[in-house]
Amino acid sequence: MAGTKPPPSASPPVAPAAISVRVLFFASLADLMGERRRRLQLPADSTIADALRDMANDVPELAVRAPHVSFAVNEAFVSADAPLSDGDELALIPPVSGG
Numbered sequence: 001m002a003g004t005k006p007p008p009s010a011s012p013p014v015a016p017a018a019i020s021v022r023v024l025f026f027a028s029l030a031d032l033m034g035e036r037r038r039r040l041q042l043p044a045d046s047t048i049a050d051a052l053r054d055m056a057n058d059v060p061e062l063a064v065r066a067p068h069v070s071f072a073v074n075e076a077f078v079s080a081d082a083p084l085s086d087g088d089e090l091a092l093i094p095p096v097s098g099g
Helices: 028-033 048-056 061-068
Strands: 018-025 037-043 070-073 076-078 089-093
Touching: 018 028, 018 048, 028 061, 037 048, 048 061
Parallel strands: 018 089
Antiparallel strands: 018 037, 070 076, 070 089
């Protein structure tokens, strides 16, 4: 048929090369880090463990505490091997005790 164009090919969405994650520090971790929140730029395929390694470059004591920390991404508890996506909010929650 003259004058008809083939349909445009559907290209898969391109994943970003880097992601931006907002990190929240609670209780003693806020004291350790010297701040309550931080923005991280990470490679697109990063996990929480990758984010921890990145932050431990600035504060090595974080690596010592990390095995005892709970993690939440977008208010849902997850493990350290959970993937991160652009725009996620990662919360680091130290163990607490009380009476």
